[in-house]
Amino acid sequence: MKNKITSEERRKLVEERLPYFYKMMESCRLCPRKCGVNRLKGEKGFCRTTDKIKIASWAQHHGEEPPITGQNGSGAIFPSCCTLACKFCQNFPFSQLDNGVFMTPQELAKKYDYIAKKGVHNINFVTPTHVLPMLLDAWLNAKPETQKLPLVYNCSGYETDEVLDLLDGIIDIYLPDIKYSNNKPAGQLSSCGNYVEENRRTLKKMFEQVGLLQIDENTDLATKGMIIRHLILPNDLAGSKDSLKWIRSELGADINVSIMCQYFPAYKVHGDPVLGREITADEYMPVLELVEELGFNNVLAQDPTDRGGA
Numbered sequence: 541m542k543n544k545i546t547s548e549e550r551r552k553l554v555e556e557r558l559p560y561f562y563k564m565m566e567s568c569r570l571c572p573r574k575c576g577v578n579r580l581k582g583e584k585g586f587c588r589t590t591d592k593i594k595i596a597s598w599a600q601h602h603g604e605e606p607p608i609t610g611q612n613g614s615g616a617i618f619p620s621c622c623t624l625a626c627k628f629c630q631n632f633p634f635s636q637l638d639n640g641v642f643m644t645p646q647e648l649a650k651k652y653d654y655i656a657k658k659g660v661h662n663i664n665f666v667t668p669t670h671v672l673p674m675l676l677d678a679w680l681n682a683k684p685e686t687q688k689l690p691l692v693y694n695c696s697g698y699e700t701d702e703v704l705d706l707l708d709g710i711i712d713i714y715l716p717d718i719k720y721s722n723n724k725p726a727g728q729l730s731s732c733g734n735y736v737e738e739n740r741r742t743l744k745k746m747f748e749q750v751g752l753l754q755i756d757e758n759t760d761l762a763t764k765g766m767i768i769r770h771l772i773l774p775n776d777l778a779g780s781k782d783s784l785k786w787i788r789s790e791l792g793a794d795i796n797v798s799i800m801c802q803y804f805p806a807y808k809v810h811g812d813p814v815l816g817r818e819i820t821a822d823e824y825m826p827v828l829e830l831v832e833e834l835g836f837n838n839v840l841a842q843d844p845t846d847r848g849g850a
């Protein structure tokens with residue numbers, strides 16, 4: 541694990557590595573699906589995206605975990621489309637139905653600057669994997685004050701080693717999901733039949749890179765590290781207990797875990813006999829009890845009355 545770098549050093553890294561990120565879209569391998577399409581020539585793979593970035597929103601976001609949100613919020617950038625296809629996605633209007641507006645990197649840089657000026661504590665790339673080259677290109681075009689903010693990589697936890705190696709030193713804080721511990725529901729609900737092995741490799745690699753969450757004692761804000769998010773699904777379709785046991789045994793007791801109970805039926809699961817309801821206290825409490833039993837030291841747990849979304 542390396543020390544935090546300056547914004548000038550980060551800028552240099554992005555400049556050096558950006559051509560490699562773009563090159564990866566020539567026979568696309570930006571995510572573990574490795575579709576092999578030439579996105580530079582307008583072809584589309586599973587994520588329905590060429591080399592043009594579409595943005596659904598940019599916002600001063602107050603719904604992330606407290607060390608990311610702080611007082612002034614996180615500067616969240618929400619690209620359209622996704623490398624997964626979750627039937628219950630809460631962001632489906634842009635992740636699955638692809639709503640958004642096309643922007644050049646220069647236009648997008650102005651959105652980064654706009655939210656940075658509002659005093660946000662970081663720039664937060666939400667579900668960024670499929671559009672990383674353009675997100676980083678935009679970052680290079682942002683103002684020096686914007687480039688001083690920590691970069692948060694907020695993702696599904698489905699990444700390749702190649703991308704993570706290229707992000708080494710660029711990203712300060714990883715905010716990945718651990719969505720499933722079994723590939724059967726991962727395939728059925730998110731069209732991602734190899735999620736578990738790819739996700740676990742991703743989490744280990746991120747942890748090697750940035751380590752435990754570091755908090756500035758004056759501001760209580762995260763400056764580096766990772767928080768793993770887990771969303772509990774009805775009927776234990778997420779396999780919460782196995783995932784928590786895996787995290788504890790592979791990444792230790794001090795890793796930050798964020799346990800989320802905000803699930804509500806959205807997109808394709810309205811009226812679904814299994815997924816068409818919120819989770820119950822009888823599903824949430826045993827997960828929290830296990831977290832305690834396993835001895836995790838850094839746990840963020842949502843208030844069951846909070847269905848607002850993180």
Ligand code: SF4
Nearest residue numbers: 568571574575585587
């Ligand atoms: S980023 Fe998109 S096109 Fe590239 S491998 Fe992943 S799903 Fe396929």
